[in-house]
Amino acid sequence: MTVYLVGAGPGAPDLLTLRAARLLEQADIVFYDALVHPDTIALAARAQKVAVGKRCGKHSTVQQFINKRLVDAAKRYPVVVRLKGGDPMMFGRAQEEIAALEEAGVECEVVPGITAALAAAAAIKTSLTQRGSARTITFATPRVGATEPDSTWARGLAAADAGAIYMGVGEAALIAQTLIASGKPPGLPVAIVESASLPEQRVRYTTLADLPNFADASVAGPATATPAIPSAQAITQACDTRIAPWRAM
Numbered sequence: 001m002t003v004y005l006v007g008a009g010p011g012a013p014d015l016l017t018l019r020a021a022r023l024l025e026q027a028d029i030v031f032y033d034a035l036v037h038p039d040t041i042a043l044a045a046r047a048q049k050v051a052v053g054k055r056c057g058k059h060s061t062v063q064q065f066i067n068k069r070l071v072d073a074a075k076r077y078p079v080v081v082r083l084k085g086g087d088p089m090m091f092g093r094a095q096e097e098i099a100a101l102e103e104a105g106v107e108c109e110v111v112p113g114i115t116a117a118l119a120a121a122a123a124i125k126t127s128l129t130q131r132g133s134a135r136t137i138t139f140a141t142p143r144v145g146a147t148e149p150d151s152t153w154a155r156g157l158a159a160a161d162a163g164a165i166y167m168g169v170g171e172a173a174l175i176a177q178t179l180i181a182s183g184k185p186p187g188l189p190v191a192i193v194e195s196a197s198l199p200e201q202r203v204r205y206t207t208l209a210d211l212p213n214f215a216d217a218s219v220a221g222p223a224t225a226t227p228a229i230p231s232a233q234a235i236t237q238a239c240d241t242r243i244a245p246w247r248a249m
Contacts, residue, residue: 003070003080003101005088007113012197013039020111028077035085063093067100074106087115091141091166117164119196134161141166142174158182173212
């Protein structure tokens with residue numbers, strides 16, 4: 001009995017890894033996230049499919065319940081797939097699921113996927129590791145749980161050459177205020193990439209100071225926004241959209 005934590009990538013089904021596709025074809029049961037593309041889920045033709053996604057402002061499955069479902073499924077099915085958007089190890093609460101499985105004596109394996117920050121960087125054709133100007137990258141999220149202490153997420157971004165902010169839904173004002181307070185100029189250009197890697201992908205531009213109004217009013221799907229430096233742009237993904245890469249000197 002093995003549970004596979006599989007990355008579904010940023011959205012486009014053809015960005016799925018070969019290993020992920022093979023496991024979906026072999027799966028007996030698949031627990032999938034809300035943002036996984038229907039065509040990706042369809043690859044698990046013979047499997048029972050269970051939605052366990054989390055979306056900001058919508059009904060979500062409690063994490064402890066997901067953990068229990070995975071453990072219970074592993075006792076019944078040879079191949080169990082936990083299909084997660086992006087990469088399982090990037091703000092996907094994979095560690096909690098791994099801990100629950102290990103505590104229950106269940107074997108698990110992690111299959112990496114392309115994370116949203118990289119798809120957003122590809123969408124605006126901006127390297128996160130541009131030679132001579134970006135040698136450090138920080139991935140962060142301003143979101144904290146109800147019982148968790150305050151986060152110092154902006155500290156790492158302020159110190160890095162490049163960065164990505166994930167799970168920024170409803171946090172545009174906080175993000176702009178905090179980054180400006182950390183020394184980023186209010187006029188810093190920001191690219192908002194919506195539905196990165198999908199046919200409906202859309203890229204629009206604003207400034208860091210205007211990000212709250214722009215993002216809240218016009219972003220409907222998974223999006224990424226990015227503050228820019230002279231030759232590079234950063235992405236902030238909003239909504240359940242992760243906020244993706246941003247770069248600033």
